Amino acid sequence: MYALIDANCFYCSVERSFNPALEGKPVIVLSNRDGCVVARSNEAKDLGINMGQPFFQLAELRKQHDIAVFSSNYALYGDTSARLMSLLTHFAEDVEVYSIDEAFLLVEGFECLYPSYQDLGEIIRAKIDQWLRIPVSIGFGPTKTLAKIANRLAKKTPEHNGVCVLDTPEKIDESLKNFPVNEIWGVGRQSARKLECFDIKTADQLRKVPIDWIRQMMTVNGVRLVYELQGHPCKLLEVGQKPKKSFCTEPGFHRVTTDLAMIEDALTAHLSRVCEKLRRQNSLAGCLTVYLKTNRYRKTATGLPDKQHNPSRTIVLPHPTNNVLDMIHYAVGALNEIYAPDYHYQKVGIMLTDLVSADYRETNLFTAGLDEKRLKLSNAVDKLNQRFGSNKLRLASQQHNPEWPMQFQYLSKRCTTRWSEILEAK
DNA sequence: TCTGGGGTCCTAGGACCC
């Protein structure tokens, strides 16, 4: 049996857990640069606020209702998530951290310690509430996909009280008959539309399709999905961190721009950031991609859609590296090749791929000594920036124009990771 | 005025090899 623990509107719940005055009020959390809504409390959902809705569209609603608004406080959410995951290891040996607010547990063999899975679920919920004040939903099932479905039912059906156990064929049959196919884990908009054409609308119908047919429709992913719905595990628990295979960063500008100098400036900053991620994982990148994106929503003065340009350029680096000084020349060169002056760009992105472990570093015969020095330099820069704040020490070419950086207007305190922002009790 | 920012996996098709 697998259990899936999933926090209810996690970001909003974290804000609430450190600010009880928000209890019962509509709360929303915004994406980077306060662009879109990425988390909503139930009260906010009841007001009709949608996932991904642009924040500026809520101006009128905010006048009518007292909506608590927050920028994304990743330091706080990340730290709370780490506490949540560590708590879960008290209940099972094998814990897969699936996302910032979700974890799969392999609970087979532990049921003898508890009267039932239902009881185990309730105990976990109570413990998380006691220690973290975060509401969670818990679903149990013989495969990860069924646990996901159980979790969804636990969240949506109040009678379940946050825990749903699918442990008998009867319960599974009953649940799948009414479960919409488009809400299944792994069925996105495209597949749902295709299945709809063949009148497959519920998980139960999907479970009964011929395997060859589903392979044609949804490739091998569809095959795995159908087996999982039938109760045969295809997606196994993945414990331990797997090193990332790529890193990218593509924060948008505050407004669109045609200014190459400013784009170069942003690119330098993004590259520094993404190299830091690389070093944190002890990896080197063999390949670098620079891309530009225009704003697909933008209209010209005449109301016509603005012309779009989304070019990219990939460079194979002469040697795998995680040093910004080794890459900056290639990145800026690539940018200059793809940039065209008559487009309004919304963002410049950089992606590092072909990652290898830094333990396998291939040294260049002619620059080995220099590489060593540069490695020490980047490590020193990382440490200083960790201690004094990010970007305190940076390349001279970065941020000659400080217009583009992120803006977070509604940020709460980073009260679990910064002494200066610790909560005060009055 | 303002519309996020990350990731993974799979497939088809092209280029190349003998």
Add this chain to the structure above:
DNA sequence: TCTGGGGTCCTAGGACCC
């Protein structure tokens, strides 16, 4: 008139996840 039969590797693009 008829033009083989295996392979591998790479890339772009699609679909999905949070």
